[in-house]
Amino acid sequence: MTTALVRSTTFVAARSRAHGPTAALWHAVEVHRDPSEVDGACELTLCGSLARVSVDQAWPVAERDVCVSCVVLAG
Template sequence: MTTQTLTFAAARSRAHGPTTALWHAVEVHRAPADLDGACELTVCGTLARVTTEAHWPVSGVDVCSACTAAS
């Protein structure tokens, strides 16, 4: 039996119109070292750029509530 560890990475979305940029969770199925800062599909369905400087969960008021609840 194989055990799979679920890992989340932090990703920052872009601000669009009246919305602000938010931190999102990205479910990672590969080594964190393989993340290259490209845009990834987040837990809530948004495209956001993964960052290796921040770790999920990110604290603050600019965090996606859907990603927080799902992770």
Template sequence: MMLQTTAFAAARSRAHGPTAALWHAVELHRPPAEVDSACELTVCGSLARVTTEQPWPLQASDVCPACAALAR
């Protein structure tokens, strides 16, 4: 039997006009050292820069609600 676990990393998006920068979740398929500071597709479908310094899930007020729901 194979046990599969999903690992997520935190990623910060850019602010776009009236939209604030948010924290997003990125599903990791590579070692964290390979994705640090890279732009990746997030769980909700936006692009954001990955940071391995922040754990996911984040306890912050500026977290993407879609990522928070999908990356449980």
């Protein structure tokens, strides 16, 4: 008997810090555990940045200051 494994990908929004001339952006973080366990923690984003997770903000965010790379990678 074969059992199909269904895997769903969950993304949460994370806010980076402004750094020098770089503006703070919203990024996507792929999580493999309950999002409440990572609330407020810094995580590696899809584009490779570190950003603080905010489970209050759904991904994709409806903001202008969103990381284009994360949008493409989460697509």
